[in-house]
Every structure is written in structure tokens, then in C-alpha cells.
Amino acid sequence: MDLKYTPEEERFRNEVREWLQANLPAERPEVSESENMDEWMAFLRNWQRKLSDAGWAGIAWPKEYGGRGAGVNEQLIFTEEMARAKAPNLMNVSIGIELVGPALMHHGAEAQRRRYLPKILSAEEVWCQGFSEPGAGSDLASLQTRAVIDGDRFIVTGQKVWTSWAEYSDHCILLVRTDASAPRHKGISCLLVDMRSPGITVRPTRQITGETEFSEVFFDGVAVPRENLVGEINGGWGVAMTVLMHERGTSAIGYQIRLRSELDELMELAKRIEKNGRPASADPLIQQKLAQSFIEVEILKYNIYRSATQIARNGSPGPESSIIKLFWSEMDRRQKEVAMELMGLRSQLVRGSKGAVDHGRWQRAFLWSRAGTIYAGSSEIQRNIIAERVLGLPRG
Amino acid sequence: MDFGFTPEQEMIRGQAAEFFRRECPTAVVRGLMEGERAHSEQMWRKMAELGWMGLVFPEEFGGAGLSMVELSIVLEEMGRVLAPGTYFSTVVLGGLLLQSAASAEQKRRWLTPICEGELKATLALYEEHECPGPEGIRVRAENIDGGFAISGKKFFVPDAEVADLIICAAKTNSAEDRVTLFAVDRKLDGVNITPLRTMDQTRSLYEVSFESVRVDESCVIGSEGGAWPVIGRALDLAAVGLSAQMVGGARSVLEMCVEFLKTREQFGRKIGSFQSLQHRSADMLLLTESAKSAVYAASCAASDDAPDLPVLASIAKAYSSEAYVWIAGEGIQLHGGMGFTWEHDVHLYYKRACADASTLGDATHHRRRLAGLIGLG
Numbered sequence: 001m002d003l004k005y006t007p008e009e010e011r012f013r014n015e016v017r018e019w020l021q022a023n024l025p026a027e028r029p030e031v032s033e034s035e036n037m038d039e040w041m042a043f044l045r046n047w048q049r050k051l052s053d054a055g056w057a058g059i060a061w062p063k064e065y066g067g068r069g070a071g072v073n074e075q076l077i078f079t080e081e082m083a084r085a086k087a088p089n090l091m092n093v094s095i096g097i098e099l100v101g102p103a104l105m106h107h108g109a110e111a112q113r114r115r116y117l118p119k120i121l122s123a124e125e126v127w128c129q130g131f132s133e134p135g136a137g138s139d140l141a142s143l144q145t146r147a148v149i150d151g152d153r154f155i156v157t158g159q160k161v162w163t164s165w166a167e168y169s170d171h172c173i174l175l176v177r178t179d180a181s182a183p184r185h186k187g188i189s190c191l192l193v194d195m196r197s198p199g200i201t202v203r204p205t206r207q208i209t210g211e212t213e214f215s216e217v218f219f220d221g222v223a224v225p226r227e228n229l230v231g232e233i234n235g236g237w238g239v240a241m242t243v244l245m246h247e248r249g250t251s252a253i254g255y256q257i258r259l260r261s262e263l264d265e266l267m268e269l270a271k272r273i274e275k276n277g278r279p280a281s282a283d284p285l286i287q288q289k290l291a292q293s294f295i296e297v298e299i300l301k302y303n304i305y306r307s308a309t310q311i312a313r314n315g316s317p318g319p320e321s322s323i324i325k326l327f328w329s330e331m332d333r334r335q336k337e338v339a340m341e342l343m344g345l346r347s348q349l350v351r352g353s354k355g356a357v358d359h360g361r362w363q364r365a366f367l368w369s370r371a372g373t374i375y376a377g378s379s380e381i382q383r384n385i386i387a388e389r390v391l392g393l394p395r396g
Numbered sequence: 397m398d399f400g401f402t403p404e405q406e407m408i409r410g411q412a413a414e415f416f417r418r419e420c421p422t423a424v425v426r427g428l429m430e431g432e433r434a435h436s437e438q439m440w441r442k443m444a445e446l447g448w449m450g451l452v453f454p455e456e457f458g459g460a461g462l463s464m465v466e467l468s469i470v471l472e473e474m475g476r477v478l479a480p481g482t483y484f485s486t487v488v489l490g491g492l493l494l495q496s497a498a499s500a501e502q503k504r505r506w507l508t509p510i511c512e513g514e515l516k517a518t519l520a521l522y523e524e525h526e527c528p529g530p531e532g533i534r535v536r537a538e539n540i541d542g543g544f545a546i547s548g549k550k551f552f553v554p555d556a557e558v559a560d561l562i563i564c565a566a567k568t569n570s571a572e573d574r575v576t577l578f579a580v581d582r583k584l585d586g587v588n589i590t591p592l593r594t595m596d597q598t599r600s601l602y603e604v605s606f607e608s609v610r611v612d613e614s615c616v617i618g619s620e621g622g623a624w625p626v627i628g629r630a631l632d633l634a635a636v637g638l639s640a641q642m643v644g645g646a647r648s649v650l651e652m653c654v655e656f657l658k659t660r661e662q663f664g665r666k667i668g669s670f671q672s673l674q675h676r677s678a679d680m681l682l683l684t685e686s687a688k689s690a691v692y693a694a695s696c697a698a699s700d701d702a703p704d705l706p707v708l709a710s711i712a713k714a715y716s717s718e719a720y721v722w723i724a725g726e727g728i729q730l731h732g733g734m735g736f737t738w739e740h741d742v743h744l745y746y747k748r749a750c751a752d753a754s755t756l757g758d759a760t761h762h763r764r765r766l767a768g769l770i771g772l773g
């Protein structure tokens with residue numbers, strides 16, 4: 001057991017740091033994804049092109065698909081250095097890089113990997129994830145969107161909901177039912193769908209923050225080439241499981257880093273905000289709460305490190321990745337509740353209002369923290385998985 | 397970076413787990429609880445033969461030269477079975493303090509016999525008023541011809557009746573009001589030891605009063621008046637060690653609960669299929685695994701002599717304290733009426749959890765300290 005980085009890892013860290021110093025754009029649009037989305041996307045695409053040209057996107061991906069062929073630790077180091085430099089994150093990480101990547105690497109055909117993976121890294125193509133449906137959320141296996149084989153193509157009909165980034169996506173990794181008579185888990189397939197195909201309608205859905213990050217997506221007789229099937233026909237559940245496991249595991253390092261830098265900023269905020277005639281940071285109860293958040297965010301990091309070592313040794317995150325998902329999403333909520341408490345009456349004020357603290361960003365982050373315990377498997381679902389699959393309790 | 401155990405470390409864990417399973421089953425723990433001192437000389441001997449007394453101490457003083465990571469592994473396994481005895485007092489409180497504070501000659505005098513299993517030690521630090529800083533030390537050592545005369549009272553001294561050596565923190569006139577550590581032979585005149593009656597009977601705590609106890613200058617550990625910084629580091633290590641024991645205890649309670657949930661039936665089904673109990677079990681696992689991460693990270697920091705040891709020690713102690721108390725409390729609840737009986741073991745864990753949580757700084761104390769360390773207040 002050794003928490004120190006090896007000399008090679010330190011060399012890698014220096015290389016990343018130097019490259020970032022030399023290449024990080026000095027000017028960037030104000031970070032507001034909701035308001036000037038197009039400008040922001042154009043900026044991100046440029047930035048990511050630069051990163052991928054220099055071989056920094058997809059650190060742990062094989063070289064033949066545009067990656068660097070390095071290990072999990074290098075991925076952690078890279079993510080940490082990006083955060084330290086306050087560099088804008090890669091685009092579409094949470095879906096393209098972290099979900100579609102592993103899905104294709106584990107289950108995809110060689111031609112699919114060569115066709116799609118490099119363009120994820122270069123941000124030429126953005127992806128969305130079409131899993132949830134109006135009748136199939138936590139109970140994903142009950143999904144109804146149908147795909148029937150018609151010669152050398154599938155014809156897809158149905159509806160997806162809560163599809164993040166759908167408006168901006170080039171492709172969708174889609175779960176469909178291909179055999180209605182088979183047991184639920186055995187009649188599902190996974191398709192790669194061009195979002196510009198005729199018959200697709202995207203209707204944005206307004207969220208509690210007022211944003212429209214997700215959409216409803218309707219499929220009306222959409223033709224998908226047969227070669228876009230991932231893995232076996234009716235083998236989609238295995239692909240979905242790979243995706244969900246990655247969605248819940250070490251990819252959480254990105255969340256950890258965000259939560260840590262938000263905590264640092266909250267501590268600064270506590271020094272600026274005055275309560276009862278002194279800085280809030282001098283209030284013992286506030287100190288206790290911020291210190292607790294610090295404890296949690298640091299432990300999250302070490303939970304992820306342990307899991308990374310597990311992956312480096314055994315190749316894949318186990319159902320234990322549910323612990324990490326549960327931990328970060330719940331602690332995010334607690335942290336943002338502290339932010340609201342710090343702001344007191346001003347916690348009511350949103351972006352654009354006179355007197356809003358830090359342009360309303362904490363208030364927005366507070367609302368967003370309610371999403372993490374729902375998407376990628378709700379907290380209840382994670383606890384079910386931990387109880388039944390990790391602890392081996394009898395099924396409920 | 398490799399945040400997993402090496403095969404050698406796994407071997408130590410396996411050996412420790414097997415040892416405590418065999419030598420320290422509940423029947424033994426309960427037997428020792430009923431006794432006077434919660435200590436078994438026989439178990440002590442066997443642990444010494446396995447080389448565990450000197451595990452973390454340098455080879456030149458008779459130890460095995462391993463790190464805090466290995467020590468935490470052994471402590472975790474001890475915590476799993478609630479092993480009574482003076483191992484923690486001798487090795488973690490006494491030994492680690494000697495290791496960082498004592499001169500080479502003093503180490504040969506006291507640390508080597510500890511490594512050989514010939515000497516037991518403990519630390520007399522706390523006094524009547526709970527206070528984590530040097531202000532809390534009121535025991536005085538008057539300068540007398542050729543040495544000192546120590547007077548005053550210490551509370552919560554673990555294992556004082558079996559320890560051969562009591563390391564006492566006191567203030568001397570000559571070093572103004574700074575703290576000095578004295579190595580005091582328990583058998584000296586004027587050392588009076590009174591047992592305290594504790595909720596957790598697996599550990600023995602005492603009041604130790606010193607009435608003009610005379611010690612010579614060679615009993616000053618390290619330098620006169622220079623003890624506080626060393627004590628600070630030793631307390632960090634002890635907090636990590638105690639947290640490792642708490643993790644072990646939490647693991648046991650969870651194992652106990654899962655076993656019960658899989659077998660007990662009500663309403664015609666295994667109670668483990670009730671979701672409210674499943675979810676609490678899941679939270680128990682989350683807390684246990686997270687406490688492990690904190691303890692292992694702090695142990696690595698200790699073995700690397702990393703500057704963030706104080707931060708990691710406080711993280712580990714604060715988190716494990718609350719996790720263990722909650723888990724053991726849920727443990728009682730999940731067992732129903734059986735959980736409220738003296739016969740069932742879960743209350744032993746609950747009592748140990750409460751005792752550990754309040755020892756070496758509770759969660760609130762460590763959060764307060766962290767707030768200072770990370771630049772608040």
C-alpha cells in the first residue's frame with residue numbers, strides 16, 4: 001500500500017502541468033452553459049481538439065483509438081492537473097468518454113471502435129444516452145422502445161426521456177427491445193443511432209433550474225443500419241451493465257475534484273459573509289459543517305483511489321462502484337445545503353437578481369445537487385444493489 | 397500509487413485474523429471482562445512471540461521495522477474481536493511516544509524490552525478537566541536534588557495496573573510551564589492506582605495519583621519542556637491506530653447483522669428482504685468502507701512521514717467515531733429484542749464504539765481542529 005506517486009507518475013504529472021501552462025487558453029467565455037451555449041460549445045470543441053491533438057484526451061484508452069494507452073493512475077493525475085489549472089473539462093466526458101467508450105471497448109465491433117472512438121476524443125462528435133423511458137426509469141429492463149429488423153436495418157419506434165445533451169448530440173447510444181417474447185433482460189439490444197436520422201424529434205424539457213439540459217426524444221420509424229448493433233442481438237443488457245458500472249465508478253474522480261474546489265470556494269465565501277457581526281467562518285457550527293464536508297470530500301478521494309487500484313489490479317470496477325456513486329451524490333447535497341445556510345436570506349436570490357451571492361451559482365448548484373441522487377441509478381437503487389449484490393441479502 | 401495491500405500485508409492480516417479468531421473468541425473476551433484487569437498474560441506472550449510488540453519499531457531496538465500500515469492491519473483485526481489487553485497502551489500509546497521522544501539510550505532501556513514483550517507501558521496524559529492542549533496538564537514535577545518529585549492526578553489512564561511503566565506528562569518549574577514526559581515505574585512509592593468503573597468492560601481505565609513520586613533525571617524522556625510537539629504527533633498516530641480498531645469493530649457488527657438478516661424470518665420471509673433493513677445495511681457498508689479508506693490513507697501518511705498526517709488523522713478519527721457508533725447502534729436495532737440482551741455480543745461493540753469515539757478526541761473535537769488546519773476561523 002503506497003499513496004506516493006512513482007517517479008514515472010511524477011514525470012507524467014510534470015509533463016501534463018507544463019503542457020497546460022503553455023497551452024491553456026487565456027481567454028474563455030464566461031462559464032454559463034445555460035445562456036450562451038453555442039459560444040461555449042464552440043470554445044470547448046476548440047480546446048478539446050488541442051488536447052486530443054496533443055494526446056491528452058482518453059489517457060487510459062488504447063492508442064489505436066486515439067488514446068494514450070496509459071493507466072488508471074495517469075488518468076487520475078491528468079484529471080487532477082486539469083482541475084488544478086482550472087482548465088475547462090473535456091466535452092461530453094460523462095457520456096461520450098465515460099460511457100460510450102467503455103461500452104464499445106468491451107462490446108463493440110472493431111469497425112465501430114475505429115469509426116466512433118477517435119471522434120469522441122476529438123470532440124468532433126457528441127453523444128447522448130437513450131436509456132430511460134416514461135415507463136422505464138429505475139426499472140430499466142422494462143423499456144418499450146422497439147426495434148424490428150427490416151433487411152439490413154432496424155426500424156426504431158418509441159420514446160426516450162431525460163436524455164441529457166440530446167439537442168447537441170450527433171449520436172445516441174440507445175437501448176431498444178428487439179424480442180418482446182423473451183424474458184425482459186434477454187430481449188434488449190443496444191444500437192448506435194445518428195441523431196440526424198429522419199424520424200427523430202427532440203423536445204427539450206425544462207428542469208428545476210430553468211435549464212433544458214435534457215430532452216424527450218421521439219423515434220418514429222427511424223432506420224438504423226444493422227452494423228450499428230453493439231454486441232449480439234438481444235445482448236444489450238450486458239452493454240447497459242458495463243455502461244452503468246462505469247457511470248458509477250472511478251469516473252467519479254471528476255466529481256470529487258469539483259466538490260473539493262467548490263468546498264475551497266465555500267470556505268472563502270464563509271470568510272466574506274458576515275453573520276452576527278463576524279465572518280461566518282468564525283462561527284463554530286459553520287466550522288463544524290465545513291470541516292465535515294472536507295472530511296467527506298477527502299474520503300471520497302480515497303474511496304476512488306482504492307477503487308482505482310482495484311481496477312488496475314483486476315481490470316474492472318465491481319458492484320462496489322455503487323458505494324462511490326451513493327457517497328458523492330449524497331455528500332454533494334449536504335455540501336450545497338451548507339452553502340445555502342451560509343447565504344441565509346440571500347440563498348433565495350437567483351442569477352441576475354440584485355444582491356445574489358456569486359451570481360447565484362451556489363443556489364443553482366444547490367438545485368443541481370438534487371439530480372445526482374436520481375440519475376445514473378437513484379440512491380435507493382444503489383442501496384438495493386449494495387444490499388443484494390455486495391452484501392448478499394435476500395432479494396426484496 | 398497503489399492504494400491496496402501488498403501480498404506481505406495481506407499475509408499479516410491473515411495471520412492476525414486467524415490468531416484472534418482462535419485466541420480471542422467472545423468467551424475469552426467475556427471472561428476477561430469479568431476479571432479485574434481486562435488483560436491476559438497468556439495472550440500477551442503469544443502476541444509477543446509473533447513479533448507484534450515490535451512490529452513498527454526499528455530493527456536496531458529489536459523491532460521488525462515495519463510501518464504504520466502493518467500496525468493498523470493488526471489493530472483492525474484486534475478491533476474486530478474487541479481484544480482486551482494492554483497492546484494498545486504499550487505499543488501505540490507508550491511505544492510510539494518513546495519512539496519519537498526518547499534518546500537512543502532510553503530506547504534501549506524501554507523500547508527494546510517492549511519489543512521483546514518484557515515491558516508493558518501506558519500513557520498518563522488526561523486530567524480531571526477535559527482539555528486537549530498543554531493547558532490541560534496540571535500535574536507538577538518539582539525540581540529536587542538530582543531529579544524531580546511528581547505530584548498530581550491523572551484520569552483515564554488505560555491499563556495502569558498492569559503497565560510496568562507509566563509515561564506521565566507534567567510541568568516542571570525549571571522549564572517554565574512547558575510539558576515534560578517522565579518515565580515512572582508503577583511500583584514507585586507514591587503512585588496510587590484506583591480503577592474506574594466503565595461501561596466498556598473490555599478495557600480498564602484508572603485514576604493514577606502521584607504523591608511526591610521521586611524520579612531521577614534519566615527518567616525525563618527526551619528534553620525537559622520539549623514534550624508537547626512530540627506528544628502531538630504521537631496522539632495523531634494513536635488516533636489513527638484507534639480508528640483502525642474502530643474499523644475492525646464496525647466490520648464485525650456489519651457481518652453479524654448480515655448473518656442475522658439472512659436467517660431470521662418474520663412475516664414469512666427473511667427479514668433481510670425488507671428494504672428498510674437492506675438500505676440501512678447498505679449505509680453501514682458505505683460508512684465502513686469509507687472509514688477504511690480514511691484509516692488506510694492516514695496510515696500511509698504516517699509511514700511516509702507526510703506533512704498531512706494531522707489532517708488525515710483527524711479525518712480518520714472524526715469519521716470512524718461517528719460511523720462506528722452509528723453502525724453499532726443500528727446493530728442493536730436490527731437484532732430486535734435479542735440485541736438488547738447481555739447475552740448477545742452487539743452491545744459489547746456498541747459500548748466499545750462509544751468509548752472509542754470519546755477517546756483521543758471525539759468527532760466534534762477533530763472537526764474543530766480540522767477547521768483550524770484547513771484555514772477556517
Ligand SMILES: Cc1cc2nc3c(=O)[nH]c(=O)nc-3n(C[C@H](O)[C@H](O)[C@H](O)COP(=O)(O)OP(=O)(O)OC[C@H]3O[C@@H](n4cnc5c(N)ncnc54)[C@H](O)[C@@H]3O)c2cc1C
Nearest residue numbers: 129130131132137138162163164371374375376377378380
Ligand atoms: C439531470 C438528469 C439527467 C439525466 N440524464 C439521462 C440521460 O442522459 N439518459 C438517460 O437514459 N436517463 C437520464 N436520466 C434519467 C435517470 O436515469 C432516471 O431518472 C432514473 O433512472 C430514475 O428513473 P425515473 O425517473 O423513472 O424514476 P422512478 O424509477 O420512477 O423512481 C421514482 C422513485 O422511486 C424510487 N424507486 C424506484 N424503484 C425502486 C426500488 N426498486 N426500490 C426503492 N426505491 C425505488 C426511486 O429511487 C425514486 O425515488 C437523467 C435524470 C436526471 C435527473
